[in-house]
Amino acid sequence: MAEKQFKIVLLGEGRVGKTSLVMRYCQNVFNDKQNSTVQASFQNKRLNLDGHRINLAVWDTAGQERFHALGPIYYRDANGALLVYDITDNDSFVRVQNWVKELRKMLGGDIVLAIAGNKSDLERNRVVSQERAEEYAAQVGAKHFNTSAKLSKGVNELFLDLTQRMLAAGGVATKRQPVVEPTLTFASSTENNSSGKCCG
Amino acid sequence: MDTQEDLHYNPFFKILKTRFARIYSQAEKNCSLICVPQASLCTGLEFSLPFIQDHIFSPSPYFAGQFQSATNKSVEIQDNHIVSKSGFDRPTRVKILFEELFYNQEYKPFRVLCIETPLVGPRPVSSITHFPTERSLDICQDFLQSSDENELVLRKIDDLAEEFNTSYVFVKGFIEHARKRVGNIREQSTEYLLCANSDYRKLYKEDSPKLAELEQIIESYLLGKLHTRLFTDYVEVLYKEEDEKTNAIRKRMHSLSQNDLGIRPELQCDLTAAAERLNELDDLTTPLEKLHKCQAVIDCINNTVGEHLANTHSQDSVATDDLIPLLVHVMLQCSLLTLVSNLNYMESFIFCNIANTTLGFTLVTFRAAVQFLDGDHVQRHFLKDEPPVISPRNRVLVSVPSRSSFRASVISPEDSSWRERSMTMSDAPSKKTVEPNRLMKSGPLSTSTTSLTNGGKTKSTARSPPQILSRPPDVIDLDTKEPSIQSLVNKLQRSATWNSS
Numbered sequence: 001m002a003e004k005q006f007k008i009v010l011l012g013e014g015r016v017g018k019t020s021l022v023m024r025y026c027q028n029v030f031n032d033k034q035n036s037t038v039q040a041s042f043q044n045k046r047l048n049l050d051g052h053r054i055n056l057a058v059w060d061t062a063g064q065e066r067f068h069a070l071g072p073i074y075y076r077d078a079n080g081a082l083l084v085y086d087i088t089d090n091d092s093f094v095r096v097q098n099w100v101k102e103l104r105k106m107l108g109g110d111i112v113l114a115i116a117g118n119k120s121d122l123e124r125n126r127v128v129s130q131e132r133a134e135e136y137a138a139q140v141g142a143k144h145f146n147t148s149a150k151l152s153k154g155v156n157e158l159f160l161d162l163t164q165r166m167l168a169a170g171g172v173a174t175k176r177q178p179v180v181e182p183t184l185t186f187a188s189s190t191e192n193n194s195s196g197k198c199c200g
Numbered sequence: 201m202d203t204q205e206d207l208h209y210n211p212f213f214k215i216l217k218t219r220f221a222r223i224y225s226q227a228e229k230n231c232s233l234i235c236v237p238q239a240s241l242c243t244g245l246e247f248s249l250p251f252i253q254d255h256i257f258s259p260s261p262y263f264a265g266q267f268q269s270a271t272n273k274s275v276e277i278q279d280n281h282i283v284s285k286s287g288f289d290r291p292t293r294v295k296i297l298f299e300e301l302f303y304n305q306e307y308k309p310f311r312v313l314c315i316e317t318p319l320v321g322p323r324p325v326s327s328i329t330h331f332p333t334e335r336s337l338d339i340c341q342d343f344l345q346s347s348d349e350n351e352l353v354l355r356k357i358d359d360l361a362e363e364f365n366t367s368y369v370f371v372k373g374f375i376e377h378a379r380k381r382v383g384n385i386r387e388q389s390t391e392y393l394l395c396a397n398s399d400y401r402k403l404y405k406e407d408s409p410k411l412a413e414l415e416q417i418i419e420s421y422l423l424g425k426l427h428t429r430l431f432t433d434y435v436e437v438l439y440k441e442e443d444e445k446t447n448a449i450r451k452r453m454h455s456l457s458q459n460d461l462g463i464r465p466e467l468q469c470d471l472t473a474a475a476e477r478l479n480e481l482d483d484l485t486t487p488l489e490k491l492h493k494c495q496a497v498i499d500c501i502n503n504t505v506g507e508h509l510a511n512t513h514s515q516d517s518v519a520t521d522d523l524i525p526l527l528v529h530v531m532l533q534c535s536l537l538t539l540v541s542n543l544n545y546m547e548s549f550i551f552c553n554i555a556n557t558t559l560g561f562t563l564v565t566f567r568a569a570v571q572f573l574d575g576d577h578v579q580r581h582f583l584k585d586e587p588p589v590i591s592p593r594n595r596v597l598v599s600v601p602s603r604s605s606f607r608a609s610v611i612s613p614e615d616s617s618w619r620e621r622s623m624t625m626s627d628a629p630s631k632k633t634v635e636p637n638r639l640m641k642s643g644p645l646s647t648s649t650t651s652l653t654n655g656g657k658t659k660s661t662a663r664s665p666p667q668i669l670s671r672p673p674d675v676i677d678l679d680t681k682e683p684s685i686q687s688l689v690n691k692l693q694r695s696a697t698w699n700s701s
Contacts, residue, residue, distance in 0.1 A: 003206070005555065005556045006556075007555075007556055014519065014521060018519075019517050019519055020517075039498070039499070039502050039518075039558060039561075040502075040517035040518055040519060041518060041519055041520040041523050041561070041565075042558055042561035044556075044557075044558075045301060046204075046298070046299075046300040046301065047300070047301050047302075047303065048207075048300060048301070048302040048303065048312075049302075049303045049307075050303070053206065053208065055556055057556035057557070057560075057561075059520075059561060059564075060519050060520040061520055062520050062521055062524055062568060063520075063521060064521045066462065066577045067521065067524060067568070067572065067577075069571070069572075069575050069576065069577075070524070070568045070571060070572060070575075073564055073567055073568050073571065074520070074564060074568070076564075077555065156309060160303070160307055160309075
């Protein structure tokens with residue numbers, strides 16, 4: 001059966017718990033003992049859903065300001081994005097909004113977005129109200145989830161929904177290039193003309 | 201590399217879903233844990249009802265962490281193994297190979313584990329060709345040469361490689377063309393071997409992940425034959441300037457501490473072992489084995505930092521924001537002089553699909569680290585006392601393909617208005633372009649390259665317009681940062697005049 005490849009880019013500030021959120025879902029039951037070669041920045045999960053075999057690859061993405069120029073290298077060919085903020089930290093929510101803007105600019109409307117308000121176990125310290133977060137998500141065509149990596153709440157729903165929407169959006173990893181990818185008019189036109197002629 | 205079998209072709213799983221459909225749908229509904237013995241050990245097995253039932257478990261009602269089958273056997277998962285607890289004839293411990301998550305009709309998840317051998321009954325013998333798991337050139341060569349059936353076609357493949365080595369003309373900026381050619385030879389070689397070897401042909405019919413493994417082995421064999429010509433004579437020459445530039449930057453930044461590089465204090469530790477591994481990159485031949493070495497470097501960083509964190513009882517982990525400066529640190533410590541060449545070699549001449557695998561992520565992380573070294577941030581923060589280094593990629597170069605007409609493109613990924621300007625520029629004049637074969641033979645064509653800064657490019661150089669390697673390009677060098685569009689036009693016109701005179 002042909003396997004569908006989905007690339008999800010993961011964005012969130014350092015302390016919002018994005019890695020544990022993804023680990024919660026992707027870590028396999030037999031790997032609970034934190035085997036030492038676990039690479040937190042890249043994780044895979046194989047799913048079987050509605051008769052599709054799916055390989056989810058979650059790419060943690062450089063988000064610090066000093067790595068701003070490197071973002072597009074990671075965004076390339078992404079089908080979905082998971083943006084994580086901490087419900088007790090307003091700044092982390094503001095950052096999410098900036099990334100959404102950037103992703104829309106680079107990848108257009110095709111990319112499927114999910115926004116996760118993590119640490120929902122700390123409800124009483126919440127500073128980002130749920131209404132505000134949901135309203136924002138609806139505005140940008142994203143879906144909002146309350147999650148707690150700690151209590152494993154909302155995690156399955158989040159990934160299931162994200163995967164279903166990516167399936168609906170097309171399924172095959174498109175060869176779409178980020179907009180910033182330079183288009184060398186001269187180079188490409190020459191190359192096209194050349195196929196088969198040059199050195200052949 | 202990620203080449204686990206596809207459970208939909210697994211005989212045990214197929215029979216469970218067809219002949220024992222009722223049991224399967226019950227298991228689905230109850231979100232049971234299903235253990236599937238790997239396909240290569242399933243031939244000759246009898247799939248009786250109790251055998252099937254012995255492999256389907258529900259959480260034990262009595263003991264947390266234990267699972268129980270309908271046949272009253274209970275197991276536990278320990279250390280990547282299924283371990284028998286009670287109800288088994290003899291103590292059993294079977295390795296888990298991988299896990300997949302299945303969703304039932306109500307979208308509730310249940311787990312399917314692929315295990316090394318069946319949990320009950322005699323241990324069966326493998327029926328399917330085993331491929332070496334390593335991708336080093338020697339192992340791949342030995343593997344292919346070990347089969348008599350391959351002998352003739354391997355000679356044919358050697359001839360193809362030899363023909364490429366002696367007759368292919370490399371043109372600067374046409375790395376994509378070279379890639380296509382090598383890709384064709386790779387496809388042809390795979391075809392030859394599939395025709396010649398009946399074992400391989402079987403794979404073609406039934407098991408696509410195995411076929412992908414075989415393709416990697418053939419790719420390694422082929423690239424081993426092309427290495428000197430492709431890497432030493434071409435890629436290394438092509439990226440010499442960039443290598444030198446990066447080496448100069450690395451030399452100047454060598455004494456920077458991990459603190460200077462912005463590595464979080466919790467993560468700072470000695471990474472000499474990773475740097476030593478990176479030094480070994482030049483000892484390797486094929487792009488695939490080089491990439492595996494890069495993977496080893498990343499693993500080494502993750503492990504070293506992971507151990508360090510474990511020693512300090514921290515729950516912290518290494519995110520990409522941490523991994524990049526850590527890798528940059530390793531790059532500053534290592535003595536490899538051909539970092540950029542190697543990176544481009546891997547990016548251009550790996551053909552198997554690594555996009556959504558750890559290897560793909562590793563390659564992108566290496567690109568990110570190199571680009572960071574080359575970028576504005578480093579320039580501003582670490583090298584500010586010294587005159588800026590202008591790399592070939594930081595120049596605005598313009599292509600002037602014919603005497604009277606020209607097209608130009610100026611790109612700055614950071615500034616989209618530049619793109620618009622460039623489009624108006626390039627669309628205005630004639631769309632005439634240069635044919636590559638004309639380019640290679642004729643002298644006076646002034647063809648030079650475009651590219652400015654490096655923001656979003658992963659394969660910038662692969663897209664550069666053509667230049668013949670031996671002839672120095674006719675480069676119009678413009679002031680880097682903010683050349684006004686007028687000055688660009690002026691220079692272009694001047695160059696066009698110069699060309700026609």
